[in-house]
Amino acid sequence: xxxxxxxxxxxxxxxxxxxxxxxxxxxxxxxxxxxxxxxxxxxxxxxxxxxxxxxxxxxxxxxxxxxxxxxxxxxxxxxxxxxxxxxxxxxxxxxxxxxxxxxxxxxxxxxxxxxxxxxxxxxxxxxxxxxxxxxxxxxxxxxxxxxxxxxxxxxxxxxxxxxxxxxxxxxxxxxxxxxxxxxxxxxxxxxxxxxxxxxxxxxxxxxxxxxxxxxxxxxxxxxxxxxxxxxxxxxxxxxxxxxx
Numbered sequence: 001x002x003x004x005x006x007x008x009x010x011x012x013x014x015x016x017x018x019x020x021x022x023x024x025x026x027x028x029x030x031x032x033x034x035x036x037x038x039x040x041x042x043x044x045x046x047x048x049x050x051x052x053x054x055x056x057x058x059x060x061x062x063x064x065x066x067x068x069x070x071x072x073x074x075x076x077x078x079x080x081x082x083x084x085x086x087x088x089x090x091x092x093x094x095x096x097x098x099x100x101x102x103x104x105x106x107x108x109x110x111x112x113x114x115x116x117x118x119x120x121x122x123x124x125x126x127x128x129x130x131x132x133x134x135x136x137x138x139x140x141x142x143x144x145x146x147x148x149x150x151x152x153x154x155x156x157x158x159x160x161x162x163x164x165x166x167x168x169x170x171x172x173x174x175x176x177x178x179x180x181x182x183x184x185x186x187x188x189x190x191x192x193x194x195x196x197x198x199x200x201x202x203x204x205x206x207x208x209x210x211x212x213x214x215x216x217x218x219x220x221x222x223x224x225x226x227x228x229x230x231x232x233x234x235x236x237x238x239x240x241x242x243x244x
Contacts, residue, residue, distance in 0.1 A: 010232065017228040021221050028217035035210035045070045045203055049145065059146075060109040065184050068146045075113065075142050075186060077106040081135040083177050086164045087150055092119040092199055099150060100133055100196060101168060103179055104142060104186070114170065114185040115142055116150055118196025130163060134194040147187040 053072035062068055080103040090099040100117045123129040152167045161176065174181045189198055 031214035
């Protein structure tokens with residue numbers, strides 16, 4: 001009876017160890033695959049950034065503007081300053097402020113692209129006060145790189161209006177303004193100008209985080225295997241040897 005209980009417990013613990021070790025090992029492999037995918041994406045971004053820069057005509061002629069993602073561009077057009085939006089809670093350099101976004105009507109085209117023009121510190125005494133940002137009239141040349149729309153923050157509202165917003169959804173903004181907006185934006189680069197800073201961080205897809213998680217999962221898997229061998233095999237074997 002006692003030996004049967006010991007055998008049952010042994011196989012139960014063995015099954016649990018196999019399940020835990022298998023699950024943690026699979027989780028570690030998944031993290032490695034995700035890291036490899038993101039490394040490939042970073043490599044693709046670097047390739048795109050190394051391609052010749054786009055001008056206004058080349059971008060307007062593209063059938064799918066998503067193909068221009070992460071490429072350098074110099075676009076000529078007119079600011080639609082009446083539709084400028086200040087995205088709140090966007091830090092830069094450790095300070096809170098606004099990301100200023102203005103539509104640019106491309107020269108010789110009916111298309112309009114959102115330009116992430118830069119960052120400006122907010123007035124903490126008056127949340128509704130809009131900082132002074134210079135927006136030149138007439139034709140302007142804007143240098144930057146094609147980028148996804150501004151990243152979204154968590155919000156309770158499904159849609160926003162007004163100049164100060166938490167997020168900017170292109171589809172909703174297109175309906176609100178009637179502007180034929182492209183599905184991409186231009187991240188303006190260069191030295192500070194027009195009252196705006198442009199210290200954009202390099203793309204970070206969290207590759208190191210995936211490797212860190214993989215190390216943790218493989219470490220846990222190894223710990224389970226070591227404990228199983230020590231407690232279930234080595235110690236009972238040594239006890240039998242001593243009993244003889």
